[in-house]
Structure formats: structure tokens, C-alpha cells
Amino acid sequence: MISLTDRKIADLELKANDIRVSIIESLAAAGSGHTAGSLGMADVFTVLYFAVMNHDPKKPNKEDRDRLILSNGHIAPVLYSTMAHAGYFPVKELLTLRKFGSRLQGHPHRTSLPGLETSSGPLGSGLSQAVGMTIAEEMDAGEISNKFFYCLLGDGELNEGQNWEAIMLAGKKRLHNLIAVVDRNNIQIDGNTEDIMPLEPLREKFLAFNWHVIEMDGHNMRGLYQAFLDAQSVAEKPIVIIAHTIPSKGVLSFQRDYRWHGAPPGKGPEDRVKKDKQKEVALKELKEVRGEIEEKIKNLNKE
Amino acid sequence: MLNKDSHFIKDIFAKEIKEEATRVGYGKGLLEAGEKNKNIVALCADLTESTSTHLFAKKFPHRFVQVGITEQSMASVASGMAAMGKVPFFSSYAMFSPGRNWEQIRTTICYNDVNAKIIGSHSGVSVGPDGATHQALEDIAITRVIPNMTVIVPSDSEAARKATIKAAEHNGPVYIRLAREKTPLITTEKTPFEIGKAYPVWVTEKPDVTIFSCGDILFNVLRVAKTLTEKNKKVTVVNVPTIKPLDTKTIIEHAKNSQKIVTVEEHQRSGGLGSAISEVLSESCPKQILRLGVDDSFGESGTPTELFKHHGIDYDGILASVEKYIK
Ligand SMILES: Cc1ncc(C[n+]2csc(CCOP(=O)(O)OP(=O)(O)O)c2C)c(N)n1
Ligand SMILES: [Mg+2]
Numbered sequence: 001m002i003s004l005t006d007r008k009i010a011d012l013e014l015k016a017n018d019i020r021v022s023i024i025e026s027l028a029a030a031g032s033g034h035t036a037g038s039l040g041m042a043d044v045f046t047v048l049y050f051a052v053m054n055h056d057p058k059k060p061n062k063e064d065r066d067r068l069i070l071s072n073g074h075i076a077p078v079l080y081s082t083m084a085h086a087g088y089f090p091v092k093e094l095l096t097l098r099k100f101g102s103r104l105q106g107h108p109h110r111t112s113l114p115g116l117e118t119s120s121g122p123l124g125s126g127l128s129q130a131v132g133m134t135i136a137e138e139m140d141a142g143e144i145s146n147k148f149f150y151c152l153l154g155d156g157e158l159n160e161g162q163n164w165e166a167i168m169l170a171g172k173k174r175l176h177n178l179i180a181v182v183d184r185n186n187i188q189i190d191g192n193t194e195d196i197m198p199l200e201p202l203r204e205k206f207l208a209f210n211w212h213v214i215e216m217d218g219h220n221m222r223g224l225y226q227a228f229l230d231a232q233s234v235a236e237k238p239i240v241i242i243a244h245t246i247p248s249k250g251v252l253s254f255q256r257d258y259r260w261h262g263a264p265p266g267k268g269p270e271d272r273v274k275k276d277k278q279k280e281v282a283l284k285e286l287k288e289v290r291g292e293i294e295e296k297i298k299n300l301n302k303e
Numbered sequence: 304m305l306n307k308d309s310h311f312i313k314d315i316f317a318k319e320i321k322e323e324a325t326r327v328g329y330g331k332g333l334l335e336a337g338e339k340n341k342n343i344v345a346l347c348a349d350l351t352e353s354t355s356t357h358l359f360a361k362k363f364p365h366r367f368v369q370v371g372i373t374e375q376s377m378a379s380v381a382s383g384m385a386a387m388g389k390v391p392f393f394s395s396y397a398m399f400s401p402g403r404n405w406e407q408i409r410t411t412i413c414y415n416d417v418n419a420k421i422i423g424s425h426s427g428v429s430v431g432p433d434g435a436t437h438q439a440l441e442d443i444a445i446t447r448v449i450p451n452m453t454v455i456v457p458s459d460s461e462a463a464r465k466a467t468i469k470a471a472e473h474n475g476p477v478y479i480r481l482a483r484e485k486t487p488l489i490t491t492e493k494t495p496f497e498i499g500k501a502y503p504v505w506v507t508e509k510p511d512v513t514i515f516s517c518g519d520i521l522f523n524v525l526r527v528a529k530t531l532t533e534k535n536k537k538v539t540v541v542n543v544p545t546i547k548p549l550d551t552k553t554i555i556e557h558a559k560n561s562q563k564i565v566t567v568e569e570h571q572r573s574g575g576l577g578s579a580i581s582e583v584l585s586e587s588c589p590k591q592i593l594r595l596g597v598d599d600s601f602g603e604s605g606t607p608t609e610l611f612k613h614h615g616i617d618y619d620g621i622l623a624s625v626e627k628y629i630k
Contacts, residue, residue, distance in 0.1 A: 197371030
């Protein structure tokens with residue numbers, strides 16, 4: 001892979017902005033669902049689907065594709081929105097999210113939608129599945145396999161003991177094709193992670209289990225892209241990217257408030273924005289971010 | 304007609320009727336029980352408000368343990384606390400407790416026969432848009448099969464409050480099944496509730512059909528009974544809030560008297576109330592039974608109304624199935 005030009009990075013930022021707009025629109029239409037984690041992970045999803053992963057929306061089952069396993073299934077809105085913008089299905093279908101008969105189930109259902117590798121929602125079982133997939137791949141293709149398994153996890157989700165059982169096995173098997181990404185946003189349902197169940201020192205925990213650890217800003221496009229390249233170059237160890245993210249990133253009025261974990265625009269906490277204005281305000285704030293990116297592109301073109 | 308002994312609210316068929324989720328009744332009951340018995344403690348796995356455990360947690364912060372998202376460990380932590388004389392109530396969504404932590408419940412709670420209470424909220428398709436992964440439709444089956452376990456499915460929020468208080472007084476493992484969605488509050492403080500008892504709530508002489516039901520779907524079963532009665536059918540409805548131990552005496556008595564039997568529940572058709580009743584009647588009073596419930600399928604996203612209709616267990620669906628069956 002090659003390094004990305006500033007223009008390409010800015011294009012990715014625009015894409016992430018489109019995805020965030022779709023997250024807001026689909027959640028508002030659904031009237032329920034998870035806003036904070038979905039918005040927070042939009043940059044990671046954008047880099048994976050638009051710059052890093054080997055995949056083809058027209059051939060979702062192609063054999064040599066990389067696999068993306070979403071373990072924290074409640075952030076399905078960011079997965080669906082990214083897939084729609086990547087061309088897996090029409091963007092307007094996002095408005096059927098969580099509705100009766102929709103392919104976009106409240107939590108991902110593998111057999112409902114082409115391109116989903118698994119079903120999730122109940123926390124804690126994605127990493128084990130990713131480990132299983134990686135082991136199976138290495139059995140057949142051996143060490144030289146160039147297929148990568150990206151498993152996305154919530155930080156609160158790491159409370160579940162099953163993760164640590166999988167982390168042990170991956171360390172034992174030295175699964176270098178396994179790249180886990182932890183959404184380190186420091187919130188879960190009942191509050192901030194360090195109050196509910198402290199995770200720190202998280203880096204040291206993974207190191208102790210024989211993982212390669214990359215810790216970074218989960219909103220820096222160039223940094224994320226480079227982190228995935230770095231991860232792919234690691235031998236003899238599974239890799240975890242601890243991506244520090246801001247819950248509800250992109251919508252200033254919702255940011256850093258754990259109460260947005262499971263509320264859609266229109267039903268969130270009211271101290272900053274009244275319920276009936278939440279969708280409108282979110283879209284306005286995302287538009288302002290878009291304006292800044294476009295401004296940056298204009299300046300790039302002048303150079 | 305409605306059984307007077309039920310002491311329901313004045314007009315259960317009124318247009319406007321107060322609604323409350325059974326999980327809220329649990330929260331109130333836990334608080335009351337906790338005030339009476341200082342050994343009662345509560346545990347929750349990052350769902351304190353969703354399971355209404357926050358009422359207790361606020362009042363008795365030193366008797367509440369936030370365990371994080373660790374349902375398997377939570378069951379065994381509760382077992383350990385029970386071994387030391389506490390009476391732990393631990394809560395999550397039913398899919399995760401008793402779903403995910405079933406073996407821990409079986410061995411460390413039921414096999415040990417310790418005094419811990421399992422509270423599973425968000426059961427059934429009434430969970431709605433979250434979809435199949437969050438809709439527990441197998442929890443009655445997996446709990447009632449464990450020795451030493453008591454299984455309770457309250458029919459409304461007030462019944463859930465009473466069930467919680469009774470569970471606190473009962474010595475041994477108890478599972479209480481709760482729901483997310485608001486449903487009609489039809490019982491009152493006077494409505495009887497004892498663990499192990501079934502209650503005829505709509506009665507008639509020599510019924511053409513007897514319907515056994517449990518949980519908040521009971522309200523629609525009563526509406527069906529009213530309609531059938533108006534169509535000159537003779538119906539009895541028996542509320543069976545305790546699935547285990549089953550009130551076999553009451554069940555056999557009513558089954559003997561009745562031409563036909565129906566069971567209605569928001570659960571898989573196999574393994575739940577319908578199965579429990581079939582087991583008893585096949586031994587003591589063999590009869591053909593129509594079992595209504597979710598027919599060997601997962602739930603999905605949708606509104607509760609859409610999902611009940613889809614699975615044929617809304618008012619119209621139950622009515623149509625029963626009418627066809629007794630024709
Ligand atoms: C096994 C299991 N237990 C509980 C839940 C309920 N639940 C859904 S999301 C969540 C919090 C997850 O925290 P985190 O992974 O940090 O996600 P974030 O809030 O940051 O989006 C909980 C407890 C669940 N989905 N699965
Ligand atoms: Mg989090």
C-alpha cells in the first residue's frame with residue numbers, strides 16, 4: 001500500500017462526514033438505537049472500508065476478502081451506513097433501520113444482509129469468532145496468508161470475560177493476521193468505564209497476553225491508515241489498536257456524554273439540546289464540520 | 304366472567320388503562336423487600352436503570368454491587384454472597400441472565416441450592432426494535448428444567464412487585480421473568496399472589512375451552528375470553544404465574560372440566576408454559592392441547608404490536624386460533 005495524499009485524506013474525512021449524517025438520519029427515523037458509539041467509530045470504519053480492507057461490495061462473498069467482525073453489534077448504524085456508502089446497498093435503505101421486515105436489524109443478523117460476517121449484539125463473543133476464523137485461515141493458507149481479520153470491540157465490552165479467554169488463545173497462537181480495534185471511548189451504559197469497571201492499564205493488559213499494542217487517536221485519518229499498515233507488518237503476534245475516540249464525535253452538542261450511548265436523536269438527554277431539535281442540530285453541526293473540510297480542500301487545490 | 308376473587312382494577316376493559324412495565328414493579332418490590340430485610344443485596348451488569356435496580360442502588364448504595372458487563376461472573380458472585388448469608392437479586396436482560404450464564408446458575412446457584420434470585424428483564428418479542436439477539440424466547444425452558452429452581456412470570460407490574468417480595472421471603476433460587484414494554488396494570492394490591500399457585504381469572508361452568516396463560520400477554524387472553532363469551536362460548540382462563548413448581552392440582556381440576564385446552568405465552572412453543580402443562584396433563588389427564596407461542600423461530604426488529612401480530616399472539620391472532628380450534 002502507498003501513502004495517502006493530503007487530498008485523499010480529506011476525501012476520507014468527507015466520507016466519514018457523509019457516514020455520520022446517515023447515522024443521524026437512520027437513527028432518527030428508527031426512533032431507537034445507539035448514537036454515541038456509532039458516531040465515534042465513523043472514522044475507523046471509513047478508513048477500513050475506503051482505504052484498508054480488501055473487499056468488493058459487488059461480490060460480498062468473494063473468497064479472498066478481508067473479514068470485518070463487529071463484536072459490539074449495538075453500533076450497527078455505523079456499519080450499515082459505511083456499507084451503504086461503499087455500495088453494498090442503496091443509501092436510502094438506511095431509513096428502514098430497526099423496522100419490521102428490514103434487512104437492517106437492530107443488531108446485525110448475518111443472514112439478513114450480504115456483507116455481514118456475523119450476528120452480534122450480545123457483547124463479548126466477536127473476538128472469539130475472529131480468532132476462530134484466523135486459526136482456520138492459517139490452517140489452510142499457513143503463515144503466508146495475506147488475509148486480515150479485523151475485529152471491532154467496545155471498551156465496556158471488554159468487561160466480558162470471554163474476551164480475555166480469546167485474547168489468551170490469540171496470544172498463544174501468535175495470530176498475526178488478527179487485528180482487533182478497541183473503541184476506547186471511556187463510556188458504557190451506566191457511566192464512564194473507569195467508574196463502572198476500570199480497564200486501565202489497558203495497554204499493559206494486552207502486552208501481558210503477548211499482543212502487539214498500538215495506541216492512538218481514533219479520529220486521525222492519516223494516523224489510522226498508518227496504524228493499520230503498521231499492524232499488517234507485525235509478525236508472530238496478534239495486534240490490538242486501542243483507538244481513543246470521543247463518544248458522539250462530530251456532533252458537538254452530543255459529545256462526551258455517556259447518556260447518548262443508547263439514545264437516538266430525538267430521545268437523548270435534553271440539557272444541551274431539546275429533544276425535538278436534536279436531529280436538526282446534529283445535522284447542522286455535521287454540516288459545519290463538512291464546511292471546514294471543504295475549505296481545507298480548496299486550500300490544497302491552491303497549493 | 305371475571306373471577307371476583309381476582310380483585311382486578313374496576314374496569315379492565317376500559318379504553319384508557321394505566322400501564323407500567325413489569326420491570327418497574329420489580330424495582331419497587333426490591334426496594335420494599337430491601338427495607339424489610341437488610342440481608343437483601345442487589346447486583347447489576349451495566350443495566351442498572353433498564354432493570355429498575357437503580358431505585359435500590361440509590362437507597363442502599365452499600366448493598367449494591369455494579370459488576371460491569373460480566374453476567375457469568377455475576378451469577379457466581381451472587382452465589383458466593385448467598386453462601387455468606389446475603390439474599391442477592393441479580394439482574395440483566397433475560398437473554399444474558401439466565402441466557403449467557405446458564406451453567407453458572409445451574410451449578411453454583413441451583414446445585415448448591417443457595418438463596419439467590421435471578422432477574423431477567425427484556426424477555427419476549429415485546430423488546431421490539433433491538434431485534435432477535437435481545438428477545439429472550441427460551442428463558443422459561445432453560446430455567447424450569449433446572450432442579451431446585453422456582454420460575455415466576457408475573458402478569459403485570461403489580462404482580463411483579465409482589466413476586467419480588469415473595470421471592471425474597473422464599474428460601475432458594477428463583478427466576479423472575481420481566482418485560483421492557485409498558486403493559487396494562489390490571490391487578491391491585493388485593494389480588495392474590497402466592498408462589499406455586501395458579502389462579503382462575505375468568506370463570507364459567509362447564510367450559511368449552513380453558514386457556515392457561517402467564518405473563519403480560521394475559522391481558523389479551525382476557526380480552527379474547529370476553530369476546531368469546533359474548534359469542535356464547537364458554538371460556539375459562541387460568542393465570543399460571545408460577546411455572547415451577549406448577550400448581551398441578553388447579554391445572555388438572557380445570558383441565559378435567561373442560562372440553563378443550565389452550566396455552567398462550569410470549570415464548571417458544573416448546574419448553575415453556577405450554578410444554579409444562581402438556582407434561583402434567585399427558586400423565587394425569589390426557590387431552591389435546593393447542594399451544595400458542597413463537598413457533599420455532601427467532602424474533603426480529605419491529606414494534607411490539609407488529610411482532611405479536613406476526614407471531615399470531617396478538618388479540619386477533621389468539622382469538623382466531625382459539626375460535627378455529629373449538630369450532
Ligand atoms: C452480553 C451483554 N450484556 C449486556 C448488554 C447490554 N449492553 C449493550 S451495550 C452495553 C455497553 C457497552 O459498552 P461499550 O462496549 O463501551 O459500548 P459504547 O457504550 O461505548 O458504545 C451494554 C451493557 C449486551 N448487549 N450484551
Ligand atoms: Mg465504550
